[in-house]
Structures are given as C-alpha cells and as structure tokens.
Amino acid sequence: MTSIGIIGSEGRMGVALAAAIAQAGQQGGGVDRGGNVLKLASESDVLVDFSSPAALEATLDACVAAQKPIVIGTTGLEERHHYLIDDAAKDIAVLQTGNTSLGVTLLAHLVREAATRLDAGWDIEVVEMHHRMKVDAPSGTALLLGQAAAEGRRISLETGAERGRDGMTGARGRGNIGFASLRGGTVAGDHDVIFAGDEEMITLSHRAENRMIFARGAVRAALWLLNQKPDRYTMPQVLGLN
Known part of the structure; x- marks a missing residue:
C-alpha cells in the first residue's frame, strides 16, 4: 500500500x-x-x-x-x-501540470496534433468556464491547452497569445491563440478549443462534471x-x- x-x-x-x-x-x-x-x-x-x-x-x-x-x-x-x-x-x-484529468491530457494531445496540421489560416480560440470562486484566469487548463496549440504551431505562447479583448482592439492577429474566461455558478471546469477556418470550424471540448x-x-x-x-x-x- x-x-x-x-x-x-x-x-x-x-x-x-x-x-x-x-x-x-x-x-x-x-x-x-x-x-x-x-x-x-x-x-x-x-x-x-x-x-x-x-x-x-x-x-x-x-x-x-x-x-x-x-x-x-x-x-x-x-x-x-x-x-x-x-x-x-x-x-x-x-x-x-495545470490539469490532472486524464481526459484533458488526451485533449491537449489532440489540440497539438490539430494545430500541427492546420495552418495559420485557422484561428485558434481557447474558451474556459469555471465556478464563481476561482481566482485565476485564464485557468491552468486553458493555458495548458494554449501551450499545446502553440507547440503544434511552433510559436511562442508568450508572444502569440491574445487575452482580455475589450474596446477597439483591432483585427485579430494572424496565427495567434486567443483566450476567453467565463466565471459563474458551480461549474467544475469546461474547456473548448476552437479552430475557426474559412467557412468551417472544429471544436475540441472537455467537460468536467465533478x-x-x-x-x-x-x-x-x-x-x-x-x-x-x-x-x-x-x-x-x-x-x-x-
């Protein structure tokens, strides 16, 4: 034991x-x-x-x-x-790790694979939602997924991330990785990684129920x-x- x-x-x-x-x-x-x-x-x-x-x-x-x-x-x-x-x-x-879920671990692997195969014409957005008491944003899991996308795209997340858009921010940077954080209720952790291309979109998701x-x-x-x-x-x- x-x-x-x-x-x-x-x-x-x-x-x-x-x-x-x-x-x-x-x-x-x-x-x-x-x-x-x-x-x-x-x-x-x-x-x-x-x-x-x-x-x-x-x-x-x-x-x-x-x-x-x-x-x-x-x-x-x-x-x-x-x-x-x-x-x-x-x-x-x-x-x-930013997340010990086995499902999220596999999701990050899939995100990296998708980012490797889809060029910068596919915009990547990481959207996360957690309970109202969470104090940090983006979540550690969102950053983990963003890092996976950055590795697949072979860019630095530090310079290629877009966070906290508000007001006249200008057009989205080509090839960048965007983050959006939502807070409310008792949500244990929801994460979507969106690959938005011309006239088509792929969403890879994970929902934590407990x-x-x-x-x-x-x-x-x-x-x-x-x-x-x-x-x-x-x-x-x-x-x-x-």
Whole structure:
C-alpha cells in the first residue's frame, strides 16, 4: 500500500483527493495551512499539492529534504515558481501540470496534433468556464491547452497569445491563440478549443462534471511518479503519449 500525502488537505481538491486515494486502495494523510509539511513528506511515499503558489517553495524544500516525489496541480504559478520546480527536479521526481484529468491530457494531445496540421489560416480560440470562486484566469487548463496549440504551431505562447479583448482592439492577429474566461455558478471546469477556418470550424471540448476526475488523475500520476528518477515530468508521460 502506498502512502500519499496531501498538501492542502482541507480544500475542495484535498477532500476529493482523500476520497480518490481511498477508492484506489491506498493510504492517505495530509496537512493544511500551518501544518508540518516536512513531517508529512517524511511519512509519505509521494505527495500531491493542490494548495497555493505561496506555499510551493516550502513544500518543495520539504520534499527535497525528505527525498520524496511530488505531483503539483496548483494553478496560478508564476515564472519564479517554475524555476523552483526545475531546481527541485534535480534531486526528486516532480510532475507539474495545470490539469490532472486524464481526459484533458488526451485533449491537449489532440489540440497539438490539430494545430500541427492546420495552418495559420485557422484561428485558434481557447474558451474556459469555471465556478464563481476561482481566482485565476485564464485557468491552468486553458493555458495548458494554449501551450499545446502553440507547440503544434511552433510559436511562442508568450508572444502569440491574445487575452482580455475589450474596446477597439483591432483585427485579430494572424496565427495567434486567443483566450476567453467565463466565471459563474458551480461549474467544475469546461474547456473548448476552437479552430475557426474559412467557412468551417472544429471544436475540441472537455467537460468536467465533478472534481473527482482531477483527483483520480492525480492519484494515478502519483503512483506512476514513484518509479521515476529525479526529473521534471508531465501528465502525457503518465499516459505514454510522449
């Protein structure tokens, strides 16, 4: 039986993770704000973090000190957080993703494939909707899908993204990737990637009906990560997609 430690155990995702761990027949434990992360890391085989960007540095330090792998599903990460992850991945196995859903992982693969085969005459728009309490936009999943599209098109998402259109923005940039974020109700997560060409359109979609899909995917990723050497990993590798 594998012991999976949960960072942010009292949050919505933490509760879902505890249920998913039990469903998988594994052992779970966790800490929330103010808890002893180093103690949890020492007592666990692998950790899963869905807490907050502000807590990530201390969590990574604890995992490195205890030499334990970690799955990071926290969204809203900044560039400095990715530097911290890269540094930790020299000593431990780290899987970081904007979405742990197995369905979204496959969707990103399909988006990359479509973007590779459709030229810049096909406009790409990523539309996402989440519950009213979500604080970051675009969602981590939307950025993951946008990055997949950018990789397929061989452009930089940093310079090729269009966000927050309002007022007289001018014509859409050819080949760019647009983002739109909607918030309301209790939506767990809806994502559409639209390829709009001349007189035809393709939409690749994913609907999250319950956050348990993310928890189950995170548990699968955690169990997979146990057998990996120190490095930085992604969800497609869990499914054998790259």
